[in-house]
Amino acid sequence: MPSSEQASTSTKRNLIVISNRLPLSVKRSEDGSYISSMSSGGLVTSLSGLTKTAEFRWYGWPGMSPKESVEQDEIRRSLAPHNAIPVFLDEELAQKHYNGFSNQILWPILHYQPGVTYDEGKWEAYKKVNEIFADTIAEAAQEEDLIWVHDYHLMLLPELLRERMAKKKRQACIGFSLHTPFPPSESLKVLPVAKDILKGMLSSTLVGFHTEDYRKNFSESCEYLLNARVQDSSILYKDRLVKTGHFTVGIDPDKFNETLKKDDVQARIHDLNERYKDIKVIVGVDRLDYIKGLTQKLHGFEQFLTDYPKWQGKVVLIQVAVPSREDVKEYQELETELSCLVGKINGKFSKPEYSPIIYLHRSIPFTELTALYSIADMCLLTSSRDGMNLVAFEYIACQEQRNGVLALSEFAGASVFMADGTIQFHPANIKEMSQCIHQGLTMSKEERKERYDKLAKFVHTNTSARWGQSFVAELSKRHA
Numbered sequence: 001m002p003s004s005e006q007a008s009t010s011t012k013r014n015l016i017v018i019s020n021r022l023p024l025s026v027k028r029s030e031d032g033s034y035i036s037s038m039s040s041g042g043l044v045t046s047l048s049g050l051t052k053t054a055e056f057r058w059y060g061w062p063g064m065s066p067k068e069s070v071e072q073d074e075i076r077r078s079l080a081p082h083n084a085i086p087v088f089l090d091e092e093l094a095q096k097h098y099n100g101f102s103n104q105i106l107w108p109i110l111h112y113q114p115g116v117t118y119d120e121g122k123w124e125a126y127k128k129v130n131e132i133f134a135d136t137i138a139e140a141a142q143e144e145d146l147i148w149v150h151d152y153h154l155m156l157l158p159e160l161l162r163e164r165m166a167k168k169k170r171q172a173c174i175g176f177s178l179h180t181p182f183p184p185s186e187s188l189k190v191l192p193v194a195k196d197i198l199k200g201m202l203s204s205t206l207v208g209f210h211t212e213d214y215r216k217n218f219s220e221s222c223e224y225l226l227n228a229r230v231q232d233s234s235i236l237y238k239d240r241l242v243k244t245g246h247f248t249v250g251i252d253p254d255k256f257n258e259t260l261k262k263d264d265v266q267a268r269i270h271d272l273n274e275r276y277k278d279i280k281v282i283v284g285v286d287r288l289d290y291i292k293g294l295t296q297k298l299h300g301f302e303q304f305l306t307d308y309p310k311w312q313g314k315v316v317l318i319q320v321a322v323p324s325r326e327d328v329k330e331y332q333e334l335e336t337e338l339s340c341l342v343g344k345i346n347g348k349f350s351k352p353e354y355s356p357i358i359y360l361h362r363s364i365p366f367t368e369l370t371a372l373y374s375i376a377d378m379c380l381l382t383s384s385r386d387g388m389n390l391v392a393f394e395y396i397a398c399q400e401q402r403n404g405v406l407a408l409s410e411f412a413g414a415s416v417f418m419a420d421g422t423i424q425f426h427p428a429n430i431k432e433m434s435q436c437i438h439q440g441l442t443m444s445k446e447e448r449k450e451r452y453d454k455l456a457k458f459v460h461t462n463t464s465a466r467w468g469q470s471f472v473a474e475l476s477k478r479h480a
Helices: 004-010 042-048 071-081 091-110 120-142 159-167 194-201 210-224 255-262 263-273 294-307 329-349 366-375 391-398 431-439 445-459 464-479
Strands: 011-021 023-030 034-038 054-061 084-086 145-151 173-177 206-209 228-230 236-239 240-247 280-287 314-323 357-360 378-381 405-409 423-425
Touching: 004 228, 011 042, 011 120, 011 464, 023 071, 023 391, 034 071, 034 405, 071 423, 120 159, 145 159, 145 464, 159 173, 159 194, 159 240, 159 294, 173 405, 173 464, 194 210, 206 210, 206 405, 210 228, 210 240, 236 431, 240 464, 255 263, 255 366, 280 294, 280 366, 280 431, 294 314, 294 378, 294 431, 314 366, 314 378, 314 423, 329 357, 366 391, 378 391, 378 431, 391 445, 405 431, 405 445, 423 431
Parallel strands: 011 054, 011 145, 054 084, 145 173, 173 206, 206 240, 280 314, 280 378, 314 357, 378 405, 405 423
Antiparallel strands: 023 034, 228 236, 236 240
């Protein structure tokens, strides 16, 4: 008779996870061989809690495009110990798909941005990459597998994959998770291929979003643009019933707690507290992206220093702007604009011993990030539109001692869930942002503690592991 451990192993689900990029770093060593190591990205953390109930295989582009089959085989071998399978793409095709259609056309539309220029060549590249993924995975996927597709780079994949598996006489149980907002139908329909995108997603068994608003927008778009029938959280399209849901993504708060206990991090916290012992610290951590509202944040902080001059010399904004899509023109222009604005504000309010803004246009180590979160009296997040914004969660995870204030744009997905414990504002209302900064910096210790307790409970309940487990559990139900 098998042991309980053997029994649990035999009932493990086979889970195929698909993302545009593999969550690994692949490097060539001095002897010419390839070495791969797992990254610590959000998806990796989110799925780590599933290892007891699922066997993983992870498909994605490895970030390099060797043409020689010998090199491709070496990369496959280096990835195999991590149960990762590379999907190789031509470099030019990969760029047209990623920087072209995905990030120049699809990304702004998903974030409700107007004035996007459609490009047929970039759309063809997007289709081609989705087809290559479908060809690769259809060869390996079996009927008992759960298939989980991630994000906007692969919105056509569920339909293409289902078609290919059907030709092999295999059913497919496909989950799709979108990690961005999903816009209302009026915003989506400006995209000439909106119906193709919707049809691609509707070939999933289960489609997951971060908030209920995004889920509703998707359902209404299917109803309006495809004449699909919507009933509660299900969509009937042609002969298929598709389940939709919202699944609250989170972080791993224990990772932050453990890092904060390290001796070197505690030493750094002590140094930063000494450096800013008479100054209030506001922290901002954002990818350098126009949806993060960074120019509005700087204008809001400038307005605050103008409206409340007694704070000049007594408050500093430490803004980390992590480089992103640096070869895209719009992002280059944004970086130039931000640098000029920081210089202008610092020139206006600085003293020989003081500058109001410290601007870091680079990634910073995780240990430094946790120390910075820990000493900050306020976190200011000003997204014009955001899928969730997990920086809000990270800040709270590091604030058990200080009970700092979280000031959050009402357009961040996180604002839906964190309304009770945050100060919220419209990111384009500079005067309102100024008032919120003042409210946060002058808030009583008792109110800060009350708000923090609500937020901490939410962050520790809605972890990344819980998100992964809840989605796979729902997908398993559909499979059964």
